[in-house]
Amino acid sequence: MKTHLTTRRAFGRVLSLAAMFGLAASLTVPQQAIASDTTRAPHQHQANAVVHWNSIAAEAFAPSQGTNPMVQSRTMAILHASMHDALNAIDRRYQPYTPGLQKAPKASPDAAVAAAAREVLVRLLPEQATLVETAYGRALMNVRDSAAKTAGIATGQAAAWATMNRRQGDGAESAAEAYVPRTGAGEYQFTAPFNFAGLPGWGCVQPFVIDLRDHTTEGPQAVGSVQYAHDLAHVKSIGHVHSTIRTAEQSEIANFWYEDSTSGWNRIANGVVRQRGLDNWEAARAFTLLHFAMADGFIAGFAAKYEHRFWRPVTAIQAAATDGNPLTEADANWQPLLVTPPVPDYPSTHTVLGWAAAEVLIDLFGDKQRYTVTSMTLPGVARPYRGFSQAAQENGMSRIYAGIHFRHAVKDGRRQGRGIGQSVSEALAPVR
Numbered sequence: 001m002k003t004h005l006t007t008r009r010a011f012g013r014v015l016s017l018a019a020m021f022g023l024a025a026s027l028t029v030p031q032q033a034i035a036s037d038t039t040r041a042p043h044q045h046q047a048n049a050v051v052h053w054n055s056i057a058a059e060a061f062a063p064s065q066g067t068n069p070m071v072q073s074r075t076m077a078i079l080h081a082s083m084h085d086a087l088n089a090i091d092r093r094y095q096p097y098t099p100g101l102q103k104a105p106k107a108s109p110d111a112a113v114a115a116a117a118r119e120v121l122v123r124l125l126p127e128q129a130t131l132v133e134t135a136y137g138r139a140l141m142n143v144r145d146s147a148a149k150t151a152g153i154a155t156g157q158a159a160a161w162a163t164m165n166r167r168q169g170d171g172a173e174s175a176a177e178a179y180v181p182r183t184g185a186g187e188y189q190f191t192a193p194f195n196f197a198g199l200p201g202w203g204c205v206q207p208f209v210i211d212l213r214d215h216t217t218e219g220p221q222a223v224g225s226v227q228y229a230h231d232l233a234h235v236k237s238i239g240h241v242h243s244t245i246r247t248a249e250q251s252e253i254a255n256f257w258y259e260d261s262t263s264g265w266n267r268i269a270n271g272v273v274r275q276r277g278l279d280n281w282e283a284a285r286a287f288t289l290l291h292f293a294m295a296d297g298f299i300a301g302f303a304a305k306y307e308h309r310f311w312r313p314v315t316a317i318q319a320a321a322t323d324g325n326p327l328t329e330a331d332a333n334w335q336p337l338l339v340t341p342p343v344p345d346y347p348s349t350h351t352v353l354g355w356a357a358a359e360v361l362i363d364l365f366g367d368k369q370r371y372t373v374t375s376m377t378l379p380g381v382a383r384p385y386r387g388f389s390q391a392a393q394e395n396g397m398s399r400i401y402a403g404i405h406f407r408h409a410v411k412d413g414r415r416q417g418r419g420i421g422q423s424v425s426e427a428l429a430p431v432r
Contacts, residue, residue, distance in 0.1 A: 051270060056121075058267065069260035073291065079116075085101055085116075087113065089159065098166050115153040117156075185323040188315075201306075209296055210296045220409070223325060265353065296420055298349055301349035305345075314404075350413070354395035362389065
């Protein structure tokens with residue numbers, strides 16, 4: 001099976017100037033901060049095999065923080081779907097993602113999960129093969145040698161390849177097409193330090209669950225409108241690197257939620273799954289739905305981004321004298337608090353993914369769950385939450401505080417993300 005490694009490596013080379021979606025400093029975050037899960041409560045349950053391999057995957061992706069969260073979202077969705085399908089070949093409690101896997105009622109669940117995870121991660125994340133193979137060897141040492149172990153390994157491998165083969169040719173390989181900015185007010189322009197636009201073709205990748213036609217957006221505000229002028233003035237004031245109205249907590253929120261959405265929301269889910277004491281089957285379904293929602297959120301969000309090609313606040317504010325709106329005022333030296341990612345403004349996919357993830361978690365656990373979470377882009381800080389909508393709201397607002405999104409992009413990102421999460425929540429239904 002071909003993978004999108006060529007795209008991934010080429011993308012990484014281009015990003016040598018700075019991290020795509022994270023602070024440059026985040027690439028040198030202390031390892032203990034990178035590896036930390038959601039802060040553990042004393043009553044949390046020991047991790048099962050699915051939670052363990054979810055943590056291994058998070059560790060494997062940690063060094064790529066800020067480089068390519070779109071590819072990460074796809075790999076994480078494939079990984080968890082494979083573990084989910086392997087378990088349901090052993091005991092069918094939920095509908096599979098890829099049908100047709102041979103039943104294996106006597107296979108070892110732990111061996112199946114380990115084999116499925118190892119197969120996906122080694123193939124799709126080969127630069128972390130040593131980490132993965134070490135974890136795989138340790139996992140199998142804890143499973144007694146038997147026919148069940150052998151059957152579990154075979155089942156996990158079969159599930160992984162069924163999922164990877166299903167995703168072959170899904171459009172990820174051709175997503176790094178060239179992008180040529182257009183001229184004119186409102187048109188997206190490259191933002192420093194980048195001289196490219198990230199993965200313009202990602203919106204053409206085949207979604208895992210949703211129909212893109214059901215999750216469209218209305219588009220950005222007209223540059224000449226009063227509403228646009230108000231949005232520009234707001235982000236100009238609160239998102240400036242030296243803003244006098246942004247509070248200390250708002251600055252913390254901007255930096256805290258700056259990390260890749262896939263990493264942050266996976267960490268939240270990992271901690272909650274531990275707290276709830278979910279078994280392998282329940283955990284596999286929860287993680288699969290979460291990552292389906294985020295993967296499809298990137299696809300839908302990027303389809304809209306490159307349809308509308310709307311400029312970022314830093315471009316809009318510096319070029320406001322050319323926008324034809326008498327209510328806007330240019331500042332040629334304006335800079336945002338944080339580095340602007342190299343993709344168009346509308347919609348905010350960070351917001352899309354946050355709300356898509358939150359809706360899945362709300363459907364699974366309700367919206368009153370208490371938890372505390374850490375961040376790779378603000379080591380040493382832990383923020384407490386009650387409910388997933390609270391975190392999603394803060395996650396979206398962080399992009400305005402950071403000076404890298406207009407309010408309208410966040411507002412519509414919330415609507416799109418909620419719809420995606422609600423649609424994905426209906427997948428992998430329990431077997432009655």
